[in-house]
Amino acid sequence: MTSTRKLNPYQGKLAVLDSGQEDSLKPGQLAEKLSAPLYHSVDKNTQEAFFLIWREGALRLIDRELLTKGGLAVEVEPRKGEQRSWPAPKQGALAQAIGRKTTVVVDATTGWGQDSLALFRMGFQMHCIERSPVMAALLADGFGRLAALEWMHKLQLKPPCLMVGDAIEELHKLTFCPDCVFLDPMFPPKRKKSALAKKSMEILRDLLGEDTDKQSLFAAARQVAGHRVVVKSPTHAEPLGGKPDLSHQSKLLRYDVYFR
Numbered sequence: 001m002t003s004t005r006k007l008n009p010y011q012g013k014l015a016v017l018d019s020g021q022e023d024s025l026k027p028g029q030l031a032e033k034l035s036a037p038l039y040h041s042v043d044k045n046t047q048e049a050f051f052l053i054w055r056e057g058a059l060r061l062i063d064r065e066l067l068t069k070g071g072l073a074v075e076v077e078p079r080k081g082e083q084r085s086w087p088a089p090k091q092g093a094l095a096q097a098i099g100r101k102t103t104v105v106v107d108a109t110t111g112w113g114q115d116s117l118a119l120f121r122m123g124f125q126m127h128c129i130e131r132s133p134v135m136a137a138l139l140a141d142g143f144g145r146l147a148a149l150e151w152m153h154k155l156q157l158k159p160p161c162l163m164v165g166d167a168i169e170e171l172h173k174l175t176f177c178p179d180c181v182f183l184d185p186m187f188p189p190k191r192k193k194s195a196l197a198k199k200s201m202e203i204l205r206d207l208l209g210e211d212t213d214k215q216s217l218f219a220a221a222r223q224v225a226g227h228r229v230v231v232k233s234p235t236h237a238e239p240l241g242g243k244p245d246l247s248h249q250s251k252l253l254r255y256d257v258y259f260r
């Protein structure tokens, strides 16, 4: 086992694993960038719980449970059942909340990029902000894979642009006025371990913890959004900005809309 000597900001939580499958310098460079240790294998003495690894052409985040399985990457292909033509119809609670007249959207809490990518496939112009350098690395890899897809080339589309930093500050640096700012921060779960929570969200919560500065983020979003702020939250959570102007609810989720 080898490791870099720099201090790991993830406090012994995360390391980069060199699988040997990636013949470039990528794993070393990523470890350096994240100030995380670089390992060639994991054994019972390894203290970190999370690992970044290139497997099957994608950068993946794994925990010990996923070590021998695939791992989680930013999924760039349309979801099962989603129309594959571009732009896909603006259907469902998310699209309704974003609004038919909206063109430019800033996703200030991009995470795994699944909301951003669904909106991108519906033809919205997406600008993505993510403050976790780990998630930003996964997103950069995903957006790179998206850019290389045949349909993207055919339609001469560029992937969403990615800004790395805290949206509370980044939103004020925008050089354009977005029609809509979309927020999906992490709320505390109803139960400790929800059987319904997706593995991708569970792993995110375990790695990053709850987003405790949601109110400041909402305030920043309200200041810069041209037409509306949309907040995605679990149904049990209190609305982030008080009573919303509109709310689109599904079984487990709510999209609260605040007009300017």
Ligand SMILES: C[S@@+](CC[C@H](N)C(=O)[O-])C[C@H]1O[C@@H](n2cnc3c(N)ncnc32)[C@H](O)[C@@H]1O
Pocket: 108, 109, 110, 111, 112, 113, 114, 115, 116, 129, 130, 131, 132, 135, 165, 166, 167, 168, 184, 185, 186, 204, 208, 211, 217
């Ligand atoms: C629940 S996840 C978002 C999931 C995302 N909607 C998806 O479809 O995958 C929340 C993400 O927002 C990020 N985040 C929270 N507050 C942020 C802020 N102020 N600036 C930038 N990113 C933030 C967290 O790092 C985390 O990756």
